[in-house]
Amino acid sequence: MSENLLKQIRNGPHPLGLHVASTTNMWTGATAAFPLFQLGGLQIHPDLQNKAEDLRKDISNHNAEDLLPFVMKQAQSRLAETLAGIRLYQYHPYQRKVKPAPLFHKIGSTEILDYGDGHQSDVADDSPIVIAVPSLVNPAYILDLKEDHSFMHTLAEMGIHPYLLDWCAPEDEELGFNLEDYILKRLIPMIYEVHRHHNKKIHLMGYCMGGNLSLAAAQILEDDNIIESLTLIATPWDFHAQQPTHLSALTDYFLKMDQNDQKTASSISDMMELNIMQLFFFSLDPTLSDRKFRKFSHFDPASDKAENFVAIEDWAGDGCPLSPEVSKDCLINWYQKNQPHKKCWRVAGHVISPRSLNIPGHIITPTADRIVPAASAKALRDLLPNFAHTTANGGHVSMIAGKDAKTILWPIIASFLK
Amino acid sequence: MAKKIQSNIVHPNNNSTAHSKEKQSIAERYLDLWQDNIRHWATDPAAMEKWLADIVKKQTKT
Numbered sequence A: 001m002s003e004n005l006l007k008q009i010r011n012g013p014h015p016l017g018l019h020v021a022s023t024t025n026m027w028t029g030a031t032a033a034f035p036l037f038q039l040g041g042l043q044i045h046p047d048l049q050n051k052a053e054d055l056r057k058d059i060s061n062h063n064a065e066d067l068l069p070f071v072m073k074q075a076q077s078r079l080a081e082t083l084a085g086i087r088l089y090q091y092h093p094y095q096r097k098v099k100p101a102p103l104f105h106k107i108g109s110t111e112i113l114d115y116g117d118g119h120q121s122d123v124a125d126d127s128p129i130v131i132a133v134p135s136l137v138n139p140a141y142i143l144d145l146k147e148d149h150s151f152m153h154t155l156a157e158m159g160i161h162p163y164l165l166d167w168c169a170p171e172d173e174e175l176g177f178n179l180e181d182y183i184l185k186r187l188i189p190m191i192y193e194v195h196r197h198h199n200k201k202i203h204l205m206g207y208c209m210g211g212n213l214s215l216a217a218a219q220i221l222e223d224d225n226i227i228e229s230l231t232l233i234a235t236p237w238d239f240h241a242q243q244p245t246h247l248s249a250l251t252d253y254f255l256k257m258d259q260n261d262q263k264t265a266s267s268i269s270d271m272m273e274l275n276i277m278q279l280f281f282f283s284l285d286p287t288l289s290d291r292k293f294r295k296f297s298h299f300d301p302a303s304d305k306a307e308n309f310v311a312i313e314d315w316a317g318d319g320c321p322l323s324p325e326v327s328k329d330c331l332i333n334w335y336q337k338n339q340p341h342k343k344c345w346r347v348a349g350h351v352i353s354p355r356s357l358n359i360p361g362h363i364i365t366p367t368a369d370r371i372v373p374a375a376s377a378k379a380l381r382d383l384l385p386n387f388a389h390t391t392a393n394g395g396h397v398s399m400i401a402g403k404d405a406k407t408i409l410w411p412i413i414a415s416f417l418k
Numbered sequence B: 001m002a003k004k005i006q007s008n009i010v011h012p013n014n015n016s017t018a019h020s021k022e023k024q025s026i027a028e029r030y031l032d033l034w035q036d037n038i039r040h041w042a043t044d045p046a047a048m049e050k051w052l053a054d055i056v057k058k059q060t061k062t
Helices: A016-032 A034-038 A046-060 A064-091 A140-144 A151-157 A179-198 A209-220 A247-264 A274-284 A288-296 A304-316 A324-336 A374-383 A409-417 B002-008 B015-042 B045-061
Strands: A103-107 A110-114 A129-133 A161-166 A202-207 A227-233 A361-366 A388-392
Touching: A016 A034, A016 A064, A016 A274, A016 A288, A016 B015, A034 A046, A034 A064, A034 B015, A046 B015, A064 A288, A064 A304, A064 B015, A103 A179, A110 A179, A129 A151, A129 A179, A129 A209, A140 A151, A140 A161, A140 A304, A151 A161, A151 A409, A161 A179, A179 A202, A179 A209, A179 A324, A202 A209, A202 A409, A209 A227, A227 A409, A247 A324, A274 A288, A288 B015, A361 A374, A361 A409, A388 A409, B015 B045
Parallel strands: A129 A161, A129 A202, A202 A227, A227 A361, A361 A388
Antiparallel strands: A103 A110, A110 A161
16 A cells, blocks of 8 residues: 555445445355356356356366366455455545535525636626536535536536535425425525526526426426526436336335334434435445446556546545435335326426426436436436437446546537537 | 576466466456346346246246
8 A cells, every 4th residue: 555545534435344245245155156157057147148158168178176266266356356446445545625616595505606706717798507406315516526527617617607506414494395395495496596696597407316306497487488498417207217126125115214213213214314325326236336446446546537436436425314305205206106207296286297398408318327227317308309318428427527527528518508 | 497497487388377377267257257147137127027036936836
């Protein structure tokens, strides 16, 4: 470990025990199952049958006992690499030190930050005004990740006046909020504030579930004619499309936990714990953490690539707990009942119906999104045939915040807004 | 001494080294397949459902 990596900065990824146990099981299990694989006793996914057959043929040219030490050694080495990657992450010196953008307005705990301020040479009076709306689950700063890698500042440099809505941690009033409250009492009043200030129509841009909230707001505000366009980035719509098999059991379990907590008045019923969300994300692909940290163990810790990795991981493990009613809305009305796709998600008496929108828009879907499966986003795209469509390489987060986003996706988004 | 040095030189046609490399490559392919297999099952709900249904069917037959 180099001199720069002497101090432990963080103790993630969370939940740490789950990540370590999973990678340990993966590689010890692989070794133990090798004889079973040779005998054809391992259940192989249909897409991998040919690959498995080819491998079995090649194995049959060798003495099985001679191969096992090679498998053991490789498996141990993979486990060691992943653990080294986790350690490297924990000791990496990067810490986010981004100066917050000036506060434009605050309602309750929700803030809206002005990223045009400080960019007077780039942003003019006739610049398009955009409000970026992130998800309620993770912090808003994914759109302003690093000083030298900020979507918000890049938009301003491109002559767009950006505002970032930061939901912040729910406080007294927001603790009783459901999704409808966040839309009606926070998002819409903030849109009005910015509109009043500039006396111009607003481009609304939602990321992840921020897209769903923006879509609802755009529909409710349609008669007021204050929304210029709607950009939806990695926004889910059909919550049952490509849903992992275990998800329904998982949501049932979370809800049961919540009911039990209400009886015993413990803290989980007050706010959805962040670790529960991390558990949910982990369950979407149980091999991702191992692959990610193993790859990271080979990065030069001083490289930009390593720093970006740490910045995104820190963000993914950060966040505020959700209010109980928001958690229930997401788990019951979205994930269980699939209300948006079944045309029964109501906000302020409106059934939220993308098809009814009469504003221009842009929909962006990532190629390898595990949080919002392609089929879920596609269901929304099908309902918005007049929207421009961009397929972005990468996953749910890397698409918008990865090192290539600055040269690939951000200019495409800016070009639509202009 | 010359003999010792000679014995340490890896000859391209050295059978045992070639075999080792092949075994190492097989081990790597197996481990890649192992992880890929877990990922495929975990992210393919329809296939997973079918697999579970087949197992239950087999068990009820026996």
